[in-house]
Amino acid sequence: MTTGERVPTAVDPSASRDGSISSGERLSLGVAARLSRYLQVLTQAKKMGKETISSRELSDYTHVNPTQIRRDFSGFGKFGKRGVGYNVDALVSQIRKILRTSGQHNIALFGAGHLGQAIASSDIFADHGFRVVAIFDTDRRKIGQTVGPTKVRHASELRAVVEDEDIVVGVLAVPTAAAQSIADDLVEAGVKIIFNYSEALLQVPPEVTVHTSSPAVDLLYALYFYLT
């Protein structure tokens, strides 16, 4: 009753009103995005040795309203202790179960420049079960060099690597001008999620998801509230 999966019943009238049902139904886009943010904060809180966290603290770090946070969790069960907060370890396990991201996932990185090396050596993907299993570059001088434990290969090997290593995500840390052509290769190799750190506006078929990371966008809008 405490950590098991809750199956919604007719006794629970809220189950059909919001999208937060554990088994069967997909999470709504908003809920999935927020749970991912909570997970990131909780992972870091755990590293810092924090054992318990309140919805108020989670709100400070994620800028999500504390009531919303409690609501997001309570849709899946009673994870907290009144007067105390949530157990960090238990909450991480619960969210991982809900997001079905308990496993390992392999990613391929394109570009062994400064950005590529920064990504490859960062903990941020590893913390969430993403492993950089291949790094590609077109610069012949970089081929064969190692970045961390991984050898840099030529992009022509892409197809074989995607199949051998079961790669689900392609990360583009290449110049804007090179991005579309690599995206095309990834699509052809069957990769369905592309993470784009270049400024390129990528054209892909509808079954492929592109996420373009745009730090300057967040800065623009933070600045608006600073200026007004």
Next chain:
Amino acid sequence: MTTGERVPTAVDPSASRDGSISSGERLSLGVAARLSRYLQVLTQAKKMGKETISSRELSDYTHVNPTQIRRDFSGFGKFGKRGVGYNVDALVSQIRKILRTSGQHNIALFGAGHLGQAIASSDIFADHGFRVVAIFDTDRRKIGQTVGPTKVRHASELRAVVEDEDIVVGVLAVPTAAAQSIADDLVEAGVKIIFNYSEALLQVPPEVTVHTSSPAVDLLYALYFYLT
């Protein structure tokens, strides 16, 4: 009547219903965030020589519903041409005016490692009027080196530089363990916006905004929809 600022009147009943009023009132958080995303796409579309763009195309790149996009713009004026779309140049100017980000803003970067160098040499900030005017590092071997046109300085110079150069944003591209102490220094020097690329959960006073960039978060949630 075409490009001038529209002042809402009693004739327009929608003006008070949504938050999208041009003069005086602050934009809602959501509107400001979306306008920033449109601006990023439009800036890139302009670079690619695109003269006109439809709400449908903007939707493909931003994942914002096309009706929502037209609605966001129509709150400020009639920017489009039916049957044609929006003029890219004109739209960029309009959004910049609305977000009040037409000017130049100076930022200070911390960390001259791979990530710092990637940020400093990227166009993404420059495209939106953000200029990296100072780079700091604590590693004595890096002090005095140049990254692009900018000399790397020691963090002890922070205070003087913030005042001299009118720095409004501090960008942290440092190891997680070093982030909080630099954030403290930035707060003390009066900087109100901190852009955090480390995984640290930063503690700052309420008047300071921290944006933590978490690429893995977006990946987690993209993966959820891929797996389900």
Next chain:
DNA sequence: TAGATTGTTAATCGATTAACAATC
């Protein structure tokens, strides 16, 4: 007990979507 924080309700607000007349 006293203080803190969850879990939950209810009311409000903003986002989403379909639909379509207006018009380029």
Next chain:
DNA sequence: TAGATTGTTAATCGATTAACAATC
């Protein structure tokens, strides 16, 4: 004219917020 896309309405859905009893 014919095709395309805007500007706008109306209906629905999800997010936000305040409030507070339950309870650790």
